[in-house]
Amino acid sequence: MPKRKDQDDDSDSDVSLIDVDFEFFDPRPVDYIALKRLMVQLFQTDVEQIDVHEMAELIIAQPLVGTTVKTDGIESDPYAYLTVLNLAVHKDNVAIKTLTQYILKKAAASPSLQSMLQTLFTTQQVAFVFSERLINMPVQVVPPMYRMLSDEMQWAIEENEPYTFSHYIFISRTYRLSAEEENAMEDVQMTSPPTKRSKKKFTPAAKPTVPSVHSFHPEDEQIQKFAAHTLDYEFSNKQPREQDSFGTDVAGRLMLMPADRFPALVRAMAEAYPEPTAKP
Numbered sequence: 001m002p003k004r005k006d007q008d009d010d011s012d013s014d015v016s017l018i019d020v021d022f023e024f025f026d027p028r029p030v031d032y033i034a035l036k037r038l039m040v041q042l043f044q045t046d047v048e049q050i051d052v053h054e055m056a057e058l059i060i061a062q063p064l065v066g067t068t069v070k071t072d073g074i075e076s077d078p079y080a081y082l083t084v085l086n087l088a089v090h091k092d093n094v095a096i097k098t099l100t101q102y103i104l105k106k107a108a109a110s111p112s113l114q115s116m117l118q119t120l121f122t123t124q125q126v127a128f129v130f131s132e133r134l135i136n137m138p139v140q141v142v143p144p145m146y147r148m149l150s151d152e153m154q155w156a157i158e159e160n161e162p163y164t165f166s167h168y169i170f171i172s173r174t175y176r177l178s179a180e181e182e183n184a185m186e187d188v189q190m191t192s193p194p195t196k197r198s199k200k201k202f203t204p205a206a207k208p209t210v211p212s213v214h215s216f217h218p219e220d221e222q223i224q225k226f227a228a229h230t231l232d233y234e235f236s237n238k239q240p241r242e243q244d245s246f247g248t249d250v251a252g253r254l255m256l257m258p259a260d261r262f263p264a265l266v267r268a269m270a271e272a273y274p275e276p277t278a279k280p
Contacts, residue, residue, distance in 0.1 A: 080133030
């Protein structure tokens with residue numbers, strides 16, 4: 001399908017910005033290496049448990065479903081990726097075998113969820129939603145990607161392709177801040193000068209006293225609203241962070257959503273993260 005263009009325009013900042021044209025393309029073989037890098041970014045230290053080589057090949061092999069976002073033409077590296085894989089259709093593929101084993105292993109922390117997933121994997125058509133992007137990519141590129149994915153799956157269904165699902169599985173990342181780190185961030189917000197659009201007086205809330213968990217990507221908060229089950233988990237090979245070291249504790253998040261909620265999720269994405277208004 002022809003992919004459309006979007007434009008990044010953030011006038012909330014007082015600094016000079018460069019307008020960037022975001023181009024939307026179908027998956028292509030040239031994406032292979034960048035796609036594997038995005039998988040490493042998603043699975044972090046657990047990536048050794050997933051056959052990312054075969055998964056990248058599988059994703060590229062279905063070019064009519066899924067979207068990449070690039071800034072330098074169709075042959076350049078993608079900065080964002082969104083697609084779905086049918087876990088039932090590809091159950092014998094080594095990438096899907098390692099992925100389902102990984103999901104069930106992480107779901108062991110919730111026996112009821114693990115049991116449900118085991119049943120779904122053997123009796124239903126379940127989709128794995130692969131969604132990842134570079135951290136500096138604006139969230140506004142996400143709603144068009146989901147809208148395109150919804151359209152493409154519907155067109156594929158009309159052609160009798162296996163994209164009718166009972167559930168969608170999302171894997172994403174979270175980060176944890178200690179109470180001290182949370183307080184430090186709030187102190188920065190209080191001392192930062194207001195932007196052009198936001199001149200409101202900041203009223204601080206009570207200081208947090210326990211660690212807090214945050215979504216790595218804003219759109220995960222929308223997905224969580226529609227998910228029937230959400231499970232946060234630790235990466236298996238996580239390296240402990242020293243008390244005074246710089247950085248955040250990164251972990252994984254598993255979300256299971258009934259398929260009939262997907263259209264509402266697409267609409268919620270568009271409402272939550274509308275495309276920026278072009279400057280006159």
